[in-house]
Amino acid sequence: MIKIAPSILSADFVNLERDIQRVSTADWLHVDVMDGCFVPNITIGVPVVQSIRKCTDMFLDVHLMIDKPVRYVEAFAQAGADLLSIHLEADHPTRIAEALKRMGEFGVKKAVALRPITAANAILPYLEELDMVLVMTVEPGFGGQAFMEHQLDTIRQVRTLIDRYHPACRLEVDGGISPKTAGAVIAAGADTLVAGSAVYGAADPAAAIAALREG
Numbered sequence: 001m002i003k004i005a006p007s008i009l010s011a012d013f014v015n016l017e018r019d020i021q022r023v024s025t026a027d028w029l030h031v032d033v034m035d036g037c038f039v040p041n042i043t044i045g046v047p048v049v050q051s052i053r054k055c056t057d058m059f060l061d062v063h064l065m066i067d068k069p070v071r072y073v074e075a076f077a078q079a080g081a082d083l084l085s086i087h088l089e090a091d092h093p094t095r096i097a098e099a100l101k102r103m104g105e106f107g108v109k110k111a112v113a114l115r116p117i118t119a120a121n122a123i124l125p126y127l128e129e130l131d132m133v134l135v136m137t138v139e140p141g142f143g144g145q146a147f148m149e150h151q152l153d154t155i156r157q158v159r160t161l162i163d164r165y166h167p168a169c170r171l172e173v174d175g176g177i178s179p180k181t182a183g184a185v186i187a188a189g190a191d192t193l194v195a196g197s198a199v200y201g202a203a204d205p206a207a208a209i210a211a212l213r214e215g
């Protein structure tokens with residue numbers, strides 16, 4: 001089943017509770033954490049995730065665009081994240097493995113994320129223990145960018161690896177997803193779609209969520 005995860009990066013942060021309620025027909029809530037180091041932008045951190053946890057029961061899909069994410073697994077888990085995505089480019093492989101181990105210890109679901117430059121087979125050392133793989137379809141850092149068409153190949157390659165080695169693993173895509181691009185990413189094998197501007201920029205977010213689900 002296709003899951004839709006609106007990204008609150010495109011919400012009005014002054015009215016965050018209202019904007020979370022506006023997407024309550026979605027499956028997950030996508031929370032973009034940026035550190036100004038791994039990506040040029042700075043967004044939100046642990047205290048905001050804590051506050052979001054208090055105002056919604058939605059599944060919190062927390063995308064960590066931060067260097068050396070192993071340092072913050074415990075804090076985001078305690079803050080109420082249900083799933084953490086860490087970038088494979090953000091640390092050495094042994095520390096990525098350590099971060100995934102900590103996620104298991106703190107009871108959060110485990111995902112690895114790939115920048116557009118990263119090859120699909122980089123997931124192989126971790127795949128069997130993952131709950132999700134996140135394929136970026138823009139360069140991480142900002143909402144509202146154009147979908148990178150060539151990432152359809154990476155999505156297809158990740159789908160092949162998941163089907164072969166760990167079919168229960170979800171495949172999320174993030175960046176430039178709209179009703180125009182949703183069909184192509186679903187056809188390529190994605191089952192979980194993040195969308196920021198396509199949902200929050202729509203006059204009717206619930207209708208946008210429904211349109212994305214249709215592909």
Ligand code: DX5
Pocket residue numbers: 007009010030032063138139140141142143144145174175176177194195196197198
């Ligand atoms: C970008 C973030 C995305 C962003 C997507 O680095 O990871 O989650 O919010 O925004 P749209 O859907 O507008 O491309």
Ligand code: ZN
Pocket residue numbers: 007030031032063174194
């Ligand atoms: Zn994201």
